[in-house]
Amino acid sequence: MSDTALFGPDNLPYGLFTTPDRPGHRRVGVRFGDDVLDAGAAAAEFGSAHTDLLQQPTLNALMAAGRSTWQDVRAQLRAWLTDDAHRERAARHLHPLSGVTLHLPFDVADYVDFYASEHHATNVGRIFRPDGDALTPNWKHLPIGYHGRAGTVVVSGTPVVRPQGQRKPPGETAPLFGPSRRLDIEAEVGFVVGTPSPHGSRVGLEDFREHVFGVTLLNDWSARDIQAWEYVPLGPFLGKSFATSVSPWITPLDALDAARVAPPPRDVPPLPYLDDTVDGAENWGLDLRLTVRLNGHTISEPPFSAMYWTAAQQLAHMTVNGASLRTGDLFASGTVSGDAPEQRGCLLELTWGGKTPLQLPDGERAFLEDGDEVTLAAWAPGPDGARIGLGEVTGRVHPAV
Template identity: 70%
Template sequence: MPEQSPFDLAEGDPFGPHNLPYGVFSTADAPDRRRLGVRYGDSVLDLSALPSALPAAIHPHAELLAAPTLNPLLAAGRPVWRQIRAAVHSAVTDPAHRDEVAPLFHPLDGVTLHLPFEVADYVDFYASEHHATNVGRIFRPNDAALTPNWKHLPIGYHGRAGTVVVTGTPVVRPRGQRKAPAGEAPTFGPSLRLDIEAEVGFVVGAPSTLHEPVGLGAFRDHVFGVCLLNDWSARDIQAWEYVPLGPFLGKSFATSVSAWITPLDALDEARTAPPARDFPLLPYLDDAGAEPGGIDIRIEVRVNGETVSRPPFSTMYWTAAQQLAHMTVNGASLRTGDLFASGTVSGPDPDQLGCLLELTQGKGPYLQDGDEVTLTAWAPGPEGARIGLGEVTGRILPTG
């Protein structure tokens, strides 16, 4: 039986020509050589070799594509992103290019995938009203579920860029201080309430200038693409340390991201209006009349192979454009490789909750050593296609 061509995709493959996500890979014969690639079905197209195969279309960008990380491409800006995306689309769809491009494919199961970009800064938001309300009821049962500021600004915290890891990286159970409600003093040891947070991450490409805020209308000029993200959380450590300041050691031990960054342009068909606002927004956050800022991404959460939740990203109260505007309104600058995340994605229904804290009403069980968590997702694309987001998987290892 003849070997299937990498150009011939299965019907409905979510990594078809409308998607074309970017990543970084290496091969067994050159394990130390990291190359840029684009996923196409179950294959990886070697972008570093594409300028030689299609010199007229993509040669001006050969230096960007020869880099061992996405950062130079991210920094090049939207006009270049679009030119390269168009050239890649032509490479995989135009029959005239098949002979030149076919040798540039590698089977996906034969390569090693790496963290696709060098993370500059990491910010995590708290943008789901359903999640924030559920958590408020669990942590503050005698007070209002939402704090007074929640519907006036996107709340977030500045995380730790150095502990962002690529899918497949094991997660070692963190240690820290935790205090039982009835305990007289804190104890120290491995977290007993290790949790997940199903999120969507946004990767910044073009930087901005210090003291110059990035408005809602400039979102596409700065954000390159989207990835799935699991912000692992030690709830017992978090509960003891987060008053009066925000998350710290309960969050900073690991954040897992996909190996594939889906370009923002691939999600145009998935654009949707965010939920109705309850209060007038200040001008820098007011997106009335702007391009729909929500994105219809359907996430699935599996623990040890069993689906436990299907959170809908379309229900998020604050959009990524509003988060970016708020993150820079004080004059903070963006750097190439900045990563900001949506916060836990939760919907209104019991099977749409994005973390174990919500799914169990705070009672557990939480993650045990050896448990494996996998996030997958897709979004509607053109012509009825599905746009797949690269999965995020992590297995819990015991404290060393």
Template identity: 70%
Template sequence: MIEVPTVTEDDLFGPDNLPYGVFSADGGPRRIGVRYGNHVLDLGGAAAVLDGPHRRHAALLAAPVLNPLMAAGRPVWTEVRAAVRSWLTDPGTLRLLAGRGLLPRLDDPGRPLTLHLPFEVADYVDFYASEHHAATVGRIFRPEAEPLTPNWKHLPIGYHGRAGTVVVSGTPVIRPHGQHRAPDAAAPGFGPSRRLDIEAEVGFVVGTPSPLGEPVGMAAARDHLFGVCLLNDWSARDLQAWEYRPLGPFLGKSFATSVSAWVTPLDALDGARTAPPPRSHPLLPYLDDTGGEEWGLDLRLEVLLNGQRLSGPPFAAMYWTAAQQLAHLTVNGASLRTGDLFASGTVSGPGPHERGCLLEMTWGGRDPVRLPDGTERVFLEDGDEVTLTAWAPAGAGRRIGLGEVTGRVEPARTPRSS
């Protein structure tokens, strides 16, 4: 019997969404897929059996990774998205695709699907865009001083991370080793991190590249940004505290960064556009978004620890937008490459239940958080599983979902002696 997907208006992965991913079945080749409800449309297979102008993009859709499609540019993204939407909303076409086996279920035990990292990551940059997060961290570590650094309201602060350790949701996170120094110690020690943390973030994926030496202004952001995904920038706070002066995060961040298996197209988030918070300081022209396109996004995140809700950070409260981050990232002439990933930094709101990391939730480890089952945490323990989810308004009372990102902490592994 042919199972034809049934997707209701309140499904978070209905025709308003259509996020892209890469999957394989039964150990077979990797294929580009589009999520529709609890099914995955084999995009290359669909393009091969259906007629239409999209056929000229068949090679892009049959690739084992999203990068060729991402590099093709906005006109192609728009055309492919319109074709996919028409296929999935036409009953006859939907039945044809289901009959060809091109719409497997994500949870079918008879044909297990594996989700892979959807794109090859070129570069990875992480920003520090939440005023609430930055101010709270400043109050924790500098209680007698101004919580924000003097540059914070003038530019999006960021650091260059490690692209090679960006991993897909579900990949285990091994507790890292490194140097850390206790407050009362004269010298550092070495061993597994004792203050392993999460950072609930949103990642932006670059599609169209740019030439070296040519900045990308905010008005061009839509032409370069392919989509959005949830991201967990795992952080070893004890390693970070010892190493970050004077050059910033290094080993405390580079051991793992988890991203969702699904990349939501930027166009799917038009209904979530909102004005960013009011600016308290005048901005230089290349960052001044007054009167321009609204790049704030009303994304409602949720952080779960072992299936229990920790917090609900609001992305609409982020001070710096993706367009400003992209403009700052390239203002010195740095080029963009297809597959570049830049992250928002920890998403936090003004309330105690809107914080996006344990460092904030526990006030630097001073105050344990109590979970609904009565257990407490200061930082992550081995075996803990962290899941980030999010949804966004899609207009007319509808919502879309961002693919979740999950990681389970595994014990540290003994370093080799040689």
């Protein structure tokens, strides 16, 4: 399927771009086919009331404006790009995608990473804790999550330097120091908060749409050897904090309406604040089809629809203790893994802890080698058989320094 079809008038994702003639001038862009619309310039052209929000060096102002503004802006963009009366004037503000540079589209406030795939959590539990139960006793009662490092969230294309750190191989009596030998990816979907919430209040399941601006693809790079040694008892830290890559396009939540599906049945009834099976509750399972490519070869196709916990449940959980939301908060799903082996979203699972390396045309891979390039891509069903592209997030591994 061509990019033109993946980025049609039902998608219209937001990003930030610069052109070579003005490299310091970051502008809000909207992807349309193989072009990028300079949204601020178009808004000025058409005299939009939202021109100020779109003439910013980050998406945060638009994100903070709230859902009715998001809907209004989206309707205007669609009209400018598709109505016969407007198209010609809008076209003056289109730039070929191939000629622009894309940037991290928003200022990240807090970053939270969840652990919401039952298949992933079960596999990791079996690999990391072979003598215990695969799932911890809390897993089906709450969406487990932890805070990650917001300052090292980077845009697609940013090189990923192999981290150094402590690891303790089996049989060693003390940890060794050096470059990670078990560098991995995690294929995830990130949710970007627009509308903030006050400290001391909760965001219920029913308010998900009011707060979440859009969706990004996310690669939660992970150094498994560093992580395995450090993570008991307070969780992952340096094994994750060296880099988290996101796609340059934020797909508006409204563009994913046709992709909403019922989440898988839960065998443990959720507590009321997490119960999305009550009458009138919206389904926030999402039929996003992910692809993981390593040096151009597809190594996995994780289905997001298989996630046990939805993003709406994650948001409700994250705020049930009164924690506030800020514009720019980013929360990620955790590794997306399906039931089948070829649907697993990280090398740890795909190679079962490195024991069964992948056989690729250019060699065997247990974990990532220097020079390897990983790309995550995804699409979702749109209206009337259209497809909504979520773009790509890519990164190449550079040697440790």
